[in-house]
Amino acid sequence: MKLKSLTIAIALAATSVSTFAADKQEGFYIGAFGDYYDASWENMSAQAGLDVNESTGxxxxxxxxxxxxxxxxxxxxxxxxxAFDKAAGNRNNIDGSRFGIDALYHLDGGPFYGLVGIKSMDVVDDNTFLNAGVGYRHFITDNLFANVETAVYQGIDKGYTDVGAKLGINYFFGQNTMPAEPVQPAPEVVEVMVEPVDSDNDNILDADDKCPNTPMTDAVDGTGCTLYEDKEVTVSLLVTFPNDKAAVSQRYLDDIDQVASFLKDYPDTTVLLEGHTSAVGKATYNKMLSKKRADSVAKQLIADGIASDRITTVGLGEERLKNEANTAAAHAENRRVEAHIKTIKTVKVLR
Structure with missing residues (x-):
């Protein structure tokens, strides 16, 4: 009685559902199920005193x-x-089979359905039943679904009234007809005119400027980045000496310091100090004196922090006279040490 009441309750709940989205349309399916059947057959005519009760299968x-x-x-x-055999007073199991056909109506094309059918039951003897019930199916994948249902069975031959329940798994060969998600209209694109911006005033718009905030003094290329160029930078040194002297006068120390600073700023540079004399005196002596003059300037650069391996000295004596006149002024001009240093420096191009 409890199972029959539950069956009626499920039927009422299912028939109250009004709208469900369609889940499948045409197609063939096959499946397997577990079955429970609640029978209450007493004193079956084919075997007197035999009561047949519930079944699983x-x-x-x-x-x-x-x-x-x-x-x-x-x-x-x-x-x-x-089954219970009253005559023998014992219980045993009786095999049976059920074969039949059902028509199913799917409520609003959805997962709930009602069913009616006719079944032939072979248990001890043959009986014919009409059945009606409700069920629910749930698609696990696009083609695999499980179903559960319950039905009332009404006997035609014997007048039995029974209930049954099924739990099955099925494979569907049809096509999915779940309604597609509604296509949302594309959002309206409203074009807003934006005034071009050049934040650093380099005549390159911000949208194309790969180097924002370049200094106002810098020339820039087509991407807004500072332009650079290679520029030759030089420094020269001229130290003069009294006749037959090789000591560096105090008045040339600042000039030598400038050369030292240049060498420090450009550490890849070296310096060649060329010593000279006038044409007065013997050439061999003048050669030696000119080398001593160059070495004196070198010692001062070393004292200013320049490594000795960056300095080369040479004594040229009277080989390269700056002034060939035979006068005191010309001789004074020729007594000297000279140096000329140059290198390439990458510098900004100015606007």
Whole structure:
């Protein structure tokens, strides 16, 4: 009685559902199910004193979905009934089978359905039943679904009224017809005119400027980045000496310091100090004196922090006279040490 009441409650709940989205349309399906059947057959005529009660079993079914709303199926169930033989006073199991056909109506084409059918039951003797019930199916994947249902069975031959329930798994060969997500209209694109901006005033718009905030003094290329160029930078040194002297006068120390600073700013540079004399005196002596003059300037650069391996000295004596006149002024001009240093420096191009 409890199972029958539950069946009626499920039927009322299912028939109250009004709208469900369609889940499948036409297609063939096959499946297997577990079965429970609650019978209350007393004193069966084929075997007097035999009461047949509930059964558990399994079965196979094959169906076809004709439309969103209608489908039909064939089923076969192998049953195992619990029976009591009053004459013998013992309980035993009786094998049975059920074969039949059902028509299914899918409520609004959705997962809930109602069913009616006719079944032939072979248990001790043959009986014919009409059945009606409700069910629910749930698609696990696009083609695999599980279903659960319950039904009332009304005997035609004997007048039995029974209930049954099924839990099955099925494979569907049809096509998915779940409604597609509504296509949302593309958002309206409103073009807003934006005034071009040149934040650093380099005549390159911000949208194209790969080097924002370049200084106002810098010339820039087409991407807004500072332009650079290679520029030759030089420093020269001229130290003069009294006749027959090689010591560096104090008045040349600042000039030598400037050369030292240049060498420090450009550490890849070296310096060649060329010593000279006038044409007065012997050439061999003048050669030696000119080298001493160059070495004196070198010692001062070393004292200013320049490494000795960056300095080369040479004594040229009277080989390269700056003034060939034979006068005191010309001789004074020729007594000297000279140096000329140059290098390439990468510098900004100014606007």
């Amino acid at each position: 399994f079965g196979l079914e094959a169906g076809y979905r004709f439309s969103d709303f209608w489908s039909a199926r064939l089923e076969y169930a192998d049953l195992d009934f619990n």
